[in-house]
Amino acid sequence: MEILVILVPLALMLGLAGLAGFLWSLRSGQYDDLDGAAWRAIADDEPPQEAPAKR
Amino acid sequence: MQFTRDFSHYVRAAGEGLQHIDLAVEGVHCAGCMAKIERGLSAIPDVTLARVNLTDRRVALEWKEGTLDPARFIDRLAELGYKAYPYETESAEATEVAESRFLLRCLGVAAFATMNVMMLSIPVWSGNVSDMLPEQRDFFHWLSALIALPAAAYAGQPFFRSAWRALSSKTTNMDVPISIGVCVALGMSVVETIHHAEHAYFDAAIMLLTFLLVGRFLDQNMRRRTRAVAGNLAALKAETAAKFVGPDEISQVPVAAIHPGDIVLLRPGERCAVDGTVIEGRSEIDQSPITGETLYVTAGRGTPVYAGSMNISGTLRVRVSAASEATLLAEITRLLDNALQARSRYMRLADRASRLYAPVVHATALITILSWVIAGASWHDAIVTGVAVLIITCPCALGLAIPTVQTVASGAMFKAGVLLNSGDAIERLAEADHIIFDKTGTLTLPDLDVINAADIPADIFELAGRLALSSHHPVAAAVTQAAGARSPVVGAVEEAGQGVRATVDGIEIRLGRPSFCGAEGLVGLTDDLDPEASIVAFSKGSAKFILSVRQGLRPDAQAVIAALKARNVGIEILSGDHEAAVRAAAHALGIPEWRAGVTPADKIARIEELEKRGAKVLMVGDGMNDAPSLAAAHVSMSPISAAHLSQATADHVFLGRPLAPVVAAIDSARKALHLMRQNLWLAILYNVLAVPVAISGVVTPLIAAAAMSGSSILVMVNSLRARGNSRESL
Numbered sequence: 081m082e083i084l085v086i087l088v089p090l091a092l093m094l095g096l097a098g099l100a101g102f103l104w105s106l107r108s109g110q111y112d113d114l115d116g117a118a119w120r121a122i123a124d125d126e127p128p129q130e131a132p133a134k135r
Numbered sequence: 136m137q138f139t140r141d142f143s144h145y146v147r148a149a150g151e152g153l154q155h156i157d158l159a160v161e162g163v164h165c166a167g168c169m170a171k172i173e174r175g176l177s178a179i180p181d182v183t184l185a186r187v188n189l190t191d192r193r194v195a196l197e198w199k200e201g202t203l204d205p206a207r208f209i210d211r212l213a214e215l216g217y218k219a220y221p222y223e224t225e226s227a228e229a230t231e232v233a234e235s236r237f238l239l240r241c242l243g244v245a246a247f248a249t250m251n252v253m254m255l256s257i258p259v260w261s262g263n264v265s266d267m268l269p270e271q272r273d274f275f276h277w278l279s280a281l282i283a284l285p286a287a288a289y290a291g292q293p294f295f296r297s298a299w300r301a302l303s304s305k306t307t308n309m310d311v312p313i314s315i316g317v318c319v320a321l322g323m324s325v326v327e328t329i330h331h332a333e334h335a336y337f338d339a340a341i342m343l344l345t346f347l348l349v350g351r352f353l354d355q356n357m358r359r360r361t362r363a364v365a366g367n368l369a370a371l372k373a374e375t376a377a378k379f380v381g382p383d384e385i386s387q388v389p390v391a392a393i394h395p396g397d398i399v400l401l402r403p404g405e406r407c408a409v410d411g412t413v414i415e416g417r418s419e420i421d422q423s424p425i426t427g428e429t430l431y432v433t434a435g436r437g438t439p440v441y442a443g444s445m446n447i448s449g450t451l452r453v454r455v456s457a458a459s460e461a462t463l464l465a466e467i468t469r470l471l472d473n474a475l476q477a478r479s480r481y482m483r484l485a486d487r488a489s490r491l492y493a494p495v496v497h498a499t500a501l502i503t504i505l506s507w508v509i510a511g512a513s514w515h516d517a518i519v520t521g522v523a524v525l526i527i528t529c530p531c532a533l534g535l536a537i538p539t540v541q542t543v544a545s546g547a548m549f550k551a552g553v554l555l556n557s558g559d560a561i562e563r564l565a566e567a568d569h570i571i572f573d574k575t576g577t578l579t580l581p582d583l584d585v586i587n588a589a590d591i592p593a594d595i596f597e598l599a600g601r602l603a604l605s606s607h608h609p610v611a612a613a614v615t616q617a618a619g620a621r622s623p624v625v626g627a628v629e630e631a632g633q634g635v636r637a638t639v640d641g642i643e644i645r646l647g648r649p650s651f652c653g654a655e656g657l658v659g660l661t662d663d664l665d666p667e668a669s670i671v672a673f674s675k676g677s678a679k680f681i682l683s684v685r686q687g688l689r690p691d692a693q694a695v696i697a698a699l700k701a702r703n704v705g706i707e708i709l710s711g712d713h714e715a716a717v718r719a720a721a722h723a724l725g726i727p728e729w730r731a732g733v734t735p736a737d738k739i740a741r742i743e744e745l746e747k748r749g750a751k752v753l754m755v756g757d758g759m760n761d762a763p764s765l766a767a768a769h770v771s772m773s774p775i776s777a778a779h780l781s782q783a784t785a786d787h788v789f790l791g792r793p794l795a796p797v798v799a800a801i802d803s804a805r806k807a808l809h810l811m812r813q814n815l816w817l818a819i820l821y822n823v824l825a826v827p828v829a830i831s832g833v834v835t836p837l838i839a840a841a842a843m844s845g846s847s848i849l850v851m852v853n854s855l856r857a858r859g860n861s862r863e864s865l
Contacts, residue, residue, distance in 0.1 A: 115189040116169060119169060120166075
């Protein structure tokens, strides 16, 4: 059962990584336009000169 | 005089030599539009960013400083077939967006903590019946505390703050029992963990916060979306004014860039966008959006003009006293303040529920503790049981019962063309049983229309419309629009105050005053025409026609009134307009109860009289003179064309030309209120079943968690029914 000492913190680290990812995506404005993002995923050839959103 | 369009007010510096502008765009609704706009705008040289936001229907643009004029983007979008206008974020919307993000962050933290605490709790629950060592259990409890305590401190902020505000103003709301429940559950769990006890409630406390945050976030998102749409509509009205930038030089600037003291030019057929005083010129003005009176007022030097009034005949110079956010007649402001104070006394269904709920729950917990002590249990066991009662009755389902229904119902209303200004408006609308309509701009359309178009040969009508294109007069504009004319007649000459004339195929055609067209004789003959309509004559050679132009009733007004009557709602008209006009409208719609020439104070008096008799009044109005009565009524609604102030005071705003959204909104609201009540009963039923179990002291954290999520999901699923076919035919 000593393996718990490694496995439990490991699980928590993974959870924290997920939380950090969520907060980062929120901060970088990825939830600002959910309708648009749904379509962008399947849109074909965007013009190459287009820069990503900066917010 | 020279005209330019100046949008510099909306341009922001984006750093690194770039400039930024946000445009509200009309008609963007699919991926195709998005790609078309982005490609069309990126193709302009020096544009570094063109990105469409499909949710808010806006475009963000960046370009190299000093290379482009923002007006060019608007022209380019017009070529692509989209109407666009610069958009400026109002402070109200910015607050909603910030609040929405904060709630989402809290929700993320709470959801993370719930998942991880659950991961630790499930081994404890299953270990308790098998072979878990007490040391392992303590280790898991301490880890749970490590996750749950900071997460609850962060994610609970929305509830703690609101509860604190309520308590410090000596009232109570739903957040008070929530905060007490969460704090007590966490506190007891820490104490139990220290004493190596078997049960800890970290999972229940943090799960409660997660469920409640879902409800809170949905509620917030609904408001944010309404603000965004309302903001776009305001921007797309594209209110500009012709401002004097030199003695003889004029710039067409957005209203937001006009300051008191500026001088603006008001041409015939223009709607005034500011409040001010006439300093030069004579004209007739249509004040109907402000007073409801459809007869024109003569304006000369010294006459005050208000935002929303239409200039009819002459050119005026106006000194601005206040820009778009109008300062009004002192009387209206005073009435409005009083009315708003009265409104704030309304208590929401949720608050009424929590006012009953909190004392009952807290008393139950206390009685449980005392009873167990009297029955011979130790203080420790009695308190643990009491806390279990608090946890299991924590208003999880109760907190979700109302926001989830509100969110779903407001989505349904949104589809029917109704925007909500306040969250509790749905409850109040559902209770309304008496409707007061304003006439001008509410039952009638805000723009003029040709009402006898059917009596005139189509080719003649079309020619009249083309000729009307050459005139600035608002009546001529109405003829143009009714005829759907696009190409002007070549060589048309406008004679000020008389009309327009031109020669087509050797025959002279004229449009204007009956005397201008030699058609005075016809005016007397057609006595079936409305007395308040503007009469315009059209002549082609010796053939003469009379056009009757006025504000027509909304296309479906009759059907809507009939539908409302079928729903057993009292209906009356209160209008500031003169008697003949109101009588005609009331007669056409079959409304027996109407009053004409009513002042704002009279309207409020009538509403108070009705409310004293126990009626719940829905006021539907658009004029500035309606603003106080909109605020005084139990619930209120405005068309999107309403004056700024009325729109801001109304609980609901409906879009488009038909009046049908009024019925649709009432139907969805009634259904929503029914579901809210049902949800509250479900929540109570759950408590009735769960509390005896908690009092008897057999509740384990497992039972608490299952009961809580079960009741929450039940309530959420029930709320979804508010979405269903609420759009029955009229």
